[in-house]
Amino acid sequence: MTKRGVLAIISGFSGAGKGTIVGELVRKYDYAISISATTRNPREGEEEGVNYFFKSREAFEKMIDEDALIEYAQYLGNYYGTPKEYVMRQLDAGRDVLLEIEMQGALKVKERFPETTLIFITPPDVSELRRRLEGRGTETPEVIGRRIARAKEECAYMQKYDYIVVNDQLEDCVEQMHALLQSLHYAGYNQLDLIHEITAGFQDI
Amino acid sequence: MTKRGVLAIISGFSGAGKGTIVGELVRKYDYAISISATTRNPREGEEEGVNYFFKSREAFEKMIDEDALIEYAQYLGNYYGTPKEYVMRQLDAGRDVLLEIEMQGALKVKERFPETTLIFITPPDVSELRRRLEGRGTETPEVIGRRIARAKEECAYMQKYDYIVVNDQLEDCVEQMHALLQSLHYAGYNQLDLIHEITAGFQDI
Secondary structure: OOOOOOEEEEEEOOOOOHHHHHHHHHHHHOOEEOOEEEOOOOOOOOOEOOOEEEOOHHHHHHHHHOOOEEEEEEEOOEEEEEEHHHHHHHHHOOOOEEEEOOHHHHHHHHHHOOOOEEEEEEOOOHHHHHHHHHOOOOOOHHHHHHHHHHHHHHHHHHOOOOEEEEOOOHHHHHHHHHHHHHHHHHEHHHOHHHHHHHHHHHHOO | OOOOOOEEEEEEOOOOOHHHHHHHHHHHHOOEEOOEEEOOOOOOOOOEOOOEEEOOHHHHHHHHHOOOEEEEEEEOOEEEEEEHHHHHHHHHOOOOEEEEOOHHHHHHHHHHOOOOEEEEEEOOOHHHHHHHHHOOOOOOHHHHHHHHHHHHHHHHHHOOOOEEEEOOOHHHHHHHHHHHHHHHHHEHHHOHHHHHHHHHHHHOO
16 A cells, blocks of 8 residues: 655745745755645746646636635635645645645635644744845835734734744755654654554454 | 654554664664663663663552653553653654654653654565464464464554564665655654744744
């Protein structure tokens, strides 16, 4: 029997380096990343089934009705969501799957699928976080204000995450994330088959 | 500020190799192990403060009264327990501490100190577990019967553990345990200082 993969959601402050870390995990260690469905139009170079599954509004709403999405949200008039089937197929095949989702969505997924692990990535300290939020001096005060307001809000979600990982040096952080993700295979809720098998085995002794 | 160490309890079936694994973790990675207090007499070669803290019955019962033990139990007319002060001092100094305790004791510790992580070590499968329980053919049927009865009981506790780690190849298991233990530093309940620091930092922005 193939051991089922683990499902982890990666969230974090703007500028924490989530995307880069997830990219490195996929490149170095062959994690699967979930591919989102969206109703927005493909941009130049984006490929169906690689960057997104592109859907009509009707098709997307049919997926909602059929409970075919792990989570979804609307943003600027378009739907974005995570198709369930693709993720489940990867997990069943024994691959570990990473979802990069913002925090409110992440908590909703955890509610529905408690075996999901929530990982929050943060810069090492407030001054570094502030620097990243304020950008490189090229942002308008309005944009900076919005980023800070958002990060302030996001702070409240940190304590609901299973793990908080600091991204100070990228390479270190990628290795820490890999060790953490592999350790999830030993988590009790991912070892139920083993527990059942051993318990059942005692009936015959 | 020194980051506080993590506290992990290691339990597992008889013959799972717990002692060897803990010994290797201490040797290779400098984990601290808790030293038990006991009322039994020192055996030849055993040193005070190295193998055990040897106590009179009165001194031990005083520790119980003063809530100076993380857990304790009686076995063959002697007390055995884990002094709180030694463990807390190691954790405060930033060292990760391993406690090797049987399952009922482990669950009691978890109740009192929820930030404790419970790790269960098991042989890879039932036939291997059975082989180890049955010994090398040198045990009496009575001893084998007691071991099996005990392991059967212990099965029920497995699902209360945070992590279940399989000890198939010792060296692999030691490395897996080390990665797992290090990952615990990122667990939300071990990152409260960081969360508070970042949240507080936003007040000044």
